[in-house]
Amino acid sequence: MTKKPLHEDPIKHIVWTGDRLRVLDQRRLPRTVRFVTCRSAADVARATRDMVLRGAPLIGCAAAYGMALAARRNRLKDVRAASALLRRARPTAVNLMHALDHMLSVAESCPEPSLSAKMAAAAVKYREDDLGFNARMAALGAALLRPDSNVITHCNAGALATAGIGTAVGMIRAGWLAGSVAHVYPCETRPYLQGARLTLWELMQAGIPATLITDSMAAHLMKTRRIDAVIVGSDRIAANADVCNKIGTYGLAILAKHHRIPFYVVAPSTTVDFATRRGDDIPIEERSSREVVEIFGRKIAPKGAAAHHFGFDVTPHELVTAIVTEKGVVSPVNGANLRKVLRR
Numbered sequence: 354m355t356k357k358p359l360h361e362d363p364i365k366h367i368v369w370t371g372d373r374l375r376v377l378d379q380r381r382l383p384r385t386v387r388f389v390t391c392r393s394a395a396d397v398a399r400a401t402r403d404m405v406l407r408g409a410p411l412i413g414c415a416a417a418y419g420m421a422l423a424a425r426r427n428r429l430k431d432v433r434a435a436s437a438l439l440r441r442a443r444p445t446a447v448n449l450m451h452a453l454d455h456m457l458s459v460a461e462s463c464p465e466p467s468l469s470a471k472m473a474a475a476a477v478k479y480r481e482d483d484l485g486f487n488a489r490m491a492a493l494g495a496a497l498l499r500p501d502s503n504v505i506t507h508c509n510a511g512a513l514a515t516a517g518i519g520t521a522v523g524m525i526r527a528g529w530l531a532g533s534v535a536h537v538y539p540c541e542t543r544p545y546l547q548g549a550r551l552t553l554w555e556l557m558q559a560g561i562p563a564t565l566i567t568d569s570m571a572a573h574l575m576k577t578r579r580i581d582a583v584i585v586g587s588d589r590i591a592a593n594a595d596v597c598n599k600i601g602t603y604g605l606a607i608l609a610k611h612h613r614i615p616f617y618v619v620a621p622s623t624t625v626d627f628a629t630r631r632g633d634d635i636p637i638e639e640r641s642s643r644e645v646v647e648i649f650g651r652k653i654a655p656k657g658a659a660a661h662h663f664g665f666d667v668t669p670h671e672l673v674t675a676i677v678t679e680k681g682v683v684s685p686v687n688g689a690n691l692r693k694v695l696r697r
């Protein structure tokens with residue numbers, strides 16, 4: 354089979370037209386391809402909160418465009434208000450705060466009459482940077498894998514979650530092209546099913562051999578088949594290099610350790626939060642229990658059932674074999690090495 358080349362932006366899921374942002378509604382995938390139009394920062398905040406768009410780097414890129422939309426009347430006070438609004442959209446992915454801080458600093462340093470043009474240019478650049486980060490991480494990460502690896506991934510850390518080819522899935526795509534990835538097992542990722550709905554969709558479109566597993570099958574797979582690596586993204590990495598990612602990641606890291614399987618995290622520098630000392634200090638989003646007791650609007654638990662919905666968990670850095678960033682590979686994984694690679 355001919356392998357499809359590595360397009361940097363394989364899915365046109367976020368389209369900036371200068372006065373609006375069109376985003377692919379990820380809640381409806383893979384069944385329906387429908388776009389939502391954002392004309393204001395409030396629209397972008399709503400789309401982010403409601404999971405129309407998701408994935409840490411993409412949340413940051415969308416927020417940058419949201420700030421550009423807020424600047425259209427050349428008023429700094431609109432931009433400041435938009436920053437406060439967007440900041441509350443979701444609590445865990447620090448890329449959101451990184452993008453807002455960056456855009457706010459652009460706004461504060463430019464005269465009001467040129468605000469709109471400067472902010473639009475800065476948002477476009479912010480997104481292009483993420484695209485470049487993806488490409489660099491993919492190349493660095495793929496080189497870590499041995500030939501014909503079978504890998505497990507979790508959630509969706511693919512093109513849909515970023516501006517480029519993805520973080521974890523970007524590494525997988527580059528590995529597939531280079532012959533270091535043979536087969537991918539995406540975990541379905543209960544309760545939001547990003548693995549089943551989004552990652553598998555992306556992998557199938559790219560022609561990469563993939564077999565879906567439920568989250569609870571990972572241990573059995575690691576014991577009974579040859580699994581060479583677990584590769585995931587991240588929503589926030591603390592100063593001590595603890596890694597926060599989609600709920601279920603911590604369990605996978607423990608399983609990987611037990612089975613002596615390398616556990617790789619692929620994340621750009623915009624995901625690293627040196628202001629948060631340890632992973633346990635990262636705010637963990639708690640979403641509606643409805644998303645756990647219902648699947649696509651259908652109740653699967655008894656009426657009145659209580660349920661937890663933790664969106665994320667924290668993997669202690671000791672369980673991580675390497676963190677792949679666009680600036681280099683952090684290994685052994687600890688705060689000092691993280692700082693050294695990111696030159697902070």
Ligand code: MRU
Nearest residue numbers: 407408409508510514586587599
């Ligand atoms: O709740 P989501 O779908 O926004 O969570 C996404 C994840 O946890 C991803 O693994 C993470 O953002 C890395 S994406 C490159």
